[in-house]
């Protein structure tokens with residue numbers, strides 16, 4: 001595992017964007033595993049700038065997002081599809097039909113999960129999976145539990161997760177209680193994983209995940225088992241490493 005701690009936000013973003021861009025240079029048809037959250041936003045912004053200057057192209061690439069809330073109306077500003085369109089897809093040359101986010105409004109959520117896994121199986125493995133981490137150690141929305149699920153599934157969000165995300169909604173009651181998430185098995189199948197973490201409030205969980213015991217009570221600790229993980233931290237998140 002290669003862990004880098006950055007003093008300056010610009011270097012964090014340039015390194016993350018550079019890794020994605022060099023993958024696309026060597027493999028234009030790369031399959032990208034994408035994440036929402038605040039940590040990748042600057043990297044997406046940088047990729048938009050590079051794409052608009054002709055320094056990188058997504059024209060042949062495809063993407064699979066980690067997760068989506070269940071039950072938000074289509075076009076809701078806080079849905080992860082809206083986030084991705086707004087923060088990245090609408091501004092680069094990726095073909096929107098090659099971008100995939102689980103459908104949290106599917107009439108049959110179980111069938112939607114199976115469909116997502118079948119697509120990943122057919123078009124994967126993911127070349128580069130971007131991840132954030134929750135305060136409780138979740139990756140995607142794989143919450144700490146006695147056991148974890150390998151494939152895409154519907155998950156009940158923990159109160160800690162809903163509270164952390166309440167800042168994006170009018171009130172806690174408006175935060176969905178369920179989500180669809182790729183499972184840890186699918187995440188760990190990626191050829192390379194880039195974990196992005198910013199903020200002092202994540203320092204404890206970063207330390208537990210990267211140096212503590214490997215346990216389902218901290219899903220991000222499973223990353224210690226993966227052969228090709230790069231971790232980008234800002235100074236706050238890397239304070240205890």
Ligand SMILES: O=P(O)(O)OC[C@H]1O[C@](O)(CO)[C@@H](O)[C@@H]1O
Pocket residue numbers: 035036037038039040066067131132133134135138139140141196197198
């Ligand atoms: O990037 P941030 O703001 O630390 O947030 C990370 C969060 O985003 C997600 O990646 C969203 O899918 C979650 O796994 C995690 O809760």
